Amino acid sequence: MSRLKQADKVDSLAGFRTTKPEPTVPLGLLKAARKSGQLNLSGRRLTEVPQNVYRLNMDTPEEAQDVSFGGSDRWWEQTDLTKLLLSSNLLTQLSDDVRLLSGLTTLDLHDNQLSSLPSTLGELKGLQQLRLSHNQLSSLPRELFTLKNLCSLSLQQNLLEDLPEELGQLENLTELDLSNNRLKELPSSLSCLTNLQKVSLHHNKLTSLPEGVSHLRIKVLDCSSNQLFDIPASLSGMLSLEQLYLRHNKLSRLPQLHAPALKELYVGNNLIELLDTEQLASFTSISHLELRDNKIRTLPEQIPVLPELTRLDLTNNDIKDPEKADESQTAMTLPSMARVNVHNIKTLRTLEYSDKHADSIPDELFDAASDQGITTINFSKNQLKATPPRLMELQASVSDLNLGFNKLTDCSDICKLLQLTHIDLRNNQLSDLPSEMKNLTKLRSIILSYNRLKSFPEVLYEVLSLETVLLGNNQVCVVDPGRLMKLACLTTLDLSNNDLLNIPPELGLCTSLRCLSLEGNPFRTPRAAIVSKGTDAVLEYLRSRIPA
Template structure:
């Protein structure tokens, strides 16, 4: 069909032929007097144009004209004020008529696979829009005024020619799904990483060299970054991805994976294929991964035969290496006699750029003043003292300018990693650092925690107590309802049993709450 028959446009106007015949129709049978047409589907034809007769159908809520040969839309589209869904995908539109901005009730607008090079002025007036698909066009920019589309839940901008995104996009407070695959993006505005509602983010096949810190994307479930030129994945990129299920980093230039990958305790799929990774952190073995892709990396620490056996065998191997790494008593004697570490062994670059004091894997029983001197006046949000032989948090009377006199005054501290040390209790000072979001204290000798004090730590979402000496888990710990990740494996307690632990944090907390004495 190359043109729409006139009878279609006039279906609400003309009395049907059977009404003129000498027939008896009851009131309920006279359909032409009762309801105007609300849905018009004329897709998959060869239409090259629509006429202004479109205005004869003002009751339309759905207009589907996809897969035709339209090069424009008639100005009469302004009269379809009740329209909620408009599908003009797979046509040859080069411009949208200004009149489209009159469709104030529009919720779904599908414009993919056209030839659009720009967006009409006033487009932001479509305030009720929830789903907008502009993929596979010729867009080079997204207007800042898009931020006024505050009701938008899904936005597809993939397969265009975008070199940047406007910072104003972060004002879309309901946006859950953002697809920017296959563009020319070189950077991502930091504001985008503060979008609290975002659940799915697609950035594959772009020109990204760096990643921003995902500071507030706590609901983000899928992050697709494959086929870019990303060179570094750091702790700051992972810290806040509490809900992440899928992380796609294939076909980049990564050389390493940080230990903080263990923070992603919801992660099910991790694709690291075709990078430059030579070794993996053994802590990766503690993640609940269902799929791990490592092909195309120059890995030296894992034999090819293990990788070929699949995800679970790789994770099992990595976990076995964690146990092998645990320091022995003889090691502690040797290391204690060694000279204390100097400033030259502190990663100053990480302190400045990542806000991280990383002093891990030194096998020392003390932290020297030189370590703190290296930090000077820089702000620290993350401390990593893992893989040492510490018995207590280091205390100093002169924490210089960057650390107040007492550690509880670290008012910006969010993460502390004390794994693989020799703590016998959770250090008291930690309960007083109310900004803490993550405590990693696995592989120590911790025998108790204080649930009453921990309940006051309202920002704490991750607590890793694996492989300690906990004989008893206090039921009151179940009141720490802000915990999203509670890891208790590898302790000698009898309850909760393994079947409860396998169900995850929410089930553990519920089990404990049910056993609080009344």
């Protein structure tokens, strides 16, 4: 009878069924992870996290079957898993068993297909870095906001429309990236995050900012590409704010800011029509003021002297040249002086002689600029084969030099302009840069696109002040990430359309980069799908490829 009962339980089709194999991790990786505390499973096309990953420090490893005590590897001396990298896979969900990885400090899940997260994520009390960018999250479990040790939270490129007030419980958070979501407002509890230093909110649908953020110690705030009509005056209370990005909004006036540490303000692509003299005068520490692509028609008669200002960008506004009656009678009596914009020289401290197709710069231009404290020079779109000799007469004050679209093969002379912060040398015939350029200790940006450079210029590795390097459309085939890492201020690097056959994984360690362009090179990895997702995705992918 018992045999008949057993027969009832027999599955007659068992031999014909195919079962989906459970994903596993090679034993070698698990063994290494137990020793190092780090496990990198990025880019393996996983649709779920293998169960033996969750139980890494719970199950007895196979090597325990070897009872020999003479080996150098002692399985019982394993390390808790602290870093788990699962980026660039095909994960649609995360198991509740993630709670078993109680030692995690870093969890990287960016570039997957996650639409939800388990509440047990809140049990990882030691978690410090959580990367969830480039997924399909429309909501977050409230338990996530109990992670009091969390320092960095990346949620960019998801489907979030709102955030709970519990966000304010993440008291140790220093970096918060909510860019490229669908946020229409921010919770008032944001003002409780007193340790925040860097906040990215760009590409959302925000119409206002919480008043309480004025009490925070944020250094970098990016609110570009939103729907902001105004900025609360309380932002003046942000005593630590150094960089404020407000591009592509609906601002009709310059923000009323008196933030004492503010060095860079970007308000391009708005609807600003007027510049207030008093407001400009309040920017006592500003070095970079971007007002391009607005509706500004006139400039104040007396633009205040901003002692730290090195770059003022008014490109693509509606500013008209002042009436010629304002120019001196002497200037009008000399035919050659009709080419000299006296208003630019005296008011904007700008020397302009561009798009003239000239092979030299007229002496009367330098004569008019004498003793005027010129800071900006634009000699672009000419036929210059050498640096104008009289340029050296302005070396005490010039900080912004544009020699783009000429025929320069050498630029040694500009290395004597020690006040330079910005150099534009695009579309010339340069094959190298002079070693003397290392003397430009204030240089912040250099544009070298469309030249004949075959490698990242050696001297630039020594210019530690650099923030922006544009090398697109050259023949660069090699870059040294080890030396590049020493450029701690570098935020923008354009290497697009060059001859790079491979991208060193160590480039991902250049964490100061906010914009990295690699399109149009012949390398095969990272693949185009990752490159198209932007800088954060590329850097995280590269870091995931560094051998443990």
